[in-house]
Amino acid sequence: MIKKLLSNKGQISMEFAILMMVVVTTSTILTYYLMKSAISIKDTSVKAINETANTAEKALSTV
Incomplete structure (x- = not known):
């Protein structure tokens, strides 16, 4: 039972880390575009x- 609790905490931590990685990657790509x-707008203006x-x-x- 103790192993299962520690495993769940590790799983939650890993899922949170993956979520944060996705957020950072998405924001980086969005910033680039x-x-x-x-x-492009500056050049046109x-x-x-x-x-x-x-x-x-x-x-x-x-005149």
């Missing part, structure tokens, strides 16, 4: 800002 998406600035500069230079 979030950062990749943010960099910079391109749009540059195009707007160039258009405004052309419009003001003709």
Whole structure:
């Protein structure tokens, strides 16, 4: 009976460790894709800002 109690505690500990590993792995993967998406949005926004600035500069230079 004592062996079974110790085994259950070890099993719970192992399950908790696996759960924490899954949480950390998932959050790492999610962070990677979030950062990749943010960099892509930044590049797109910079391109749009540059195009707007160039258009405004052309419009003001003709005045």
